[in-house]
Amino acid sequence: MQRGTERYIFPGMNEKKAPAPVTSSPSVPAGPRSSTQEIGNFLRDAKALAEIRSGSGRLILALDATMSRQPTWDLACALQAEMFDAVGNVGTLDVQLVYFRGLEECRASKFVSDTGSLKRLMTSIRCQGGQTQIGKVLSHALKETARGKIAALVYIGDAMEEDVDALAVKAGNLGLHGVPVFAFQEGTDSHAELAFKEMARLSKGAWFRFDRDAAATLAKLLSAVAVFAAGGIKALEARGRAEDRLMIEHLRGGGRR
Template sequence: MPGEPIKPRSGDAVSAQAGRAVPQASTSAAEDIAAFVAKAHALSPHAPGAKGRLIFALDATMSRQPTWDMACALQADMFRETAALGSLDIRLVYYRGFNECRATGWISDSTRLAALMSKIDCRGGDTQIGKVLTEARREAVASSVRAVVFVGDAMEEKIDELCAKAGELGMLNVPVFVFQEGHDAVAERAFREIARLTGGAWCRFDPGAAAQLRELLRAAAAYAAGGREALLKLSKTASGAARLIGQMK
């Protein structure tokens, strides 16, 4: 099965009933917070000449099958958009079923990514956005991730816990671009806040709207490969990029 399972991190308690890892409450000493902030500034992912790295996260629960198929067809556009800006590596993260959340290695070839995605089928289950954010933070510290894209339509977790994880990504200068399919109000509230806390952007696309999703994915890839300047340049000709840059800090 494509991707390695994402296991609960140290300090996570696994709830058998909920089927996902629930972070335990903890407090940080002032010196720990100061050290984290210092590390965040030292790990800027936008150093000149740095290779772009993007985490591409997808809700692969049963309701997502049409969007999953669409994303499989569109993901090559993310690579094509960045050809003139520099190289781009993508790490696919997805969740589905009962407590299943997996991540691939870093992929620099669109054909390989498409082949991996084509082997994955959607399965019913609860959302596991918290695991996605935790994995993004771990990779941001380990390999200087430039951005995270998340595509989904629902949120079934504790919003405050998600916001805490999003805030850490914001301190690491890793924006989350949240692309929401549909009009679920609970999901929208959480998605908007995740985007705000990370300095990213929230955008809605209509169910089955391949053109809308394509534009948004192209814009996020441009940012991951070339930073804010690349996104600004693209925004002059692409509506998706304009939607993102209009929200980013």
Template sequence: MAKDPKLPKVSPGSEVDAFLRKVAATPPPSGDARGRLIFAMDATASREPTWDQASHLQAEMFKETESLGGLEVQLIFYRGFGECKAGPWVQRSAELLRFMSGVFCLAGRTQIGKVLQRAAKETKAQKVSALVFVGDAMEEDVDHLGHLAGELGLLGVPCFMFHEGNDLVARKAFQQIARLSGGAFCTFDASSAKQLRELLSAVAVFAAGGRKALADYSRKTGGLVPQLTHQIK
């Protein structure tokens, strides 16, 4: 696959600020139901170097929501020749890590459309609070993805899109998916693992307990998260 043009340099701070503003504007979960979060990942060959890192990051998401009554998470991944799988809904990080440990990356094309369709199917069966997607490429029809993202927006499932690397096509597509679903977009690389961990944990806490839970989390952790709670206030 030919390399896409390099992305123009942007201020990491401004991207994080924009991401946090979008999370702050997202409606919190309603009622007493446990938050449900889909964690979707590109497991094609280009993501192999950072797969283990992502495993540790999602474990942090669980840890930060345990005191809120927990969070149900479903892992979806795609790889190889048309393979797209969804794991069971789990409530403990150990269960999800066990499932992820059996996954290895395989060369193949992206299947983001299948991920978005699965998210719509899941929330029609039982409300899904949010979708988190981590990937580095997009090789599908962007108009089709936009239509699917719009459907998720109507269903109240915001997509929080995390883009790894410098593929301009993927960046623009991820931004569109986030915008049309009512979610948010942010870039990251290997040097920003701490930042990504904070942002993922913030989304997970928000999905599990809403704005009050996020404010409590902010007071405990500091870092980037207070920017979010200040905007909510």
């Protein structure tokens, strides 16, 4: 594959915001005197809760912006807000948008930590004809891990026109660096499905299918990924929604196919 030049765009974006300090902590409720074991359990649970609420994470949101994605591009723009809303009580989430389109164009934004900034980035992009460049996305994610911890890579696409073995190697390397790939497939292309499932399996992530009629389901799953990126499996367990339990099952290997 011909290597393209990765360029950072969208200058002048807001810098990352530091997590808000925890201003209060749980207190022992009034009542009968607790046993030593009960006090120990309480202190352990309080510490775990504080760790979850003070969590922060960096997530890469990668999108196929080739022409076939145009019908659902607006849907993707709308759903990204769910990712930020979901982590409000968990911590902070910094998201970097990566997309490819046209002839060898693959770009990445800065990491941003608010819904408005990401929405402005996404709505400024127009889909263009071209082939997939998933390999560049995975290579970029590997480079970002050298700069700082990446909690997860979310990829949304509908096709795959590359060497599946080459993608598998890069996805496996991401898995070795603790970066699960969550692949969301639009449509039913069997070649793409095979590649996306391998990427998810080798990185210890998850594969899901979605379409325009399943927007609500996709939004919930994206929110679960965001919670995981900000606070890990503990945060998913603490929130405890159906989509969180499904994501935990995948992350622990029970939901991979």
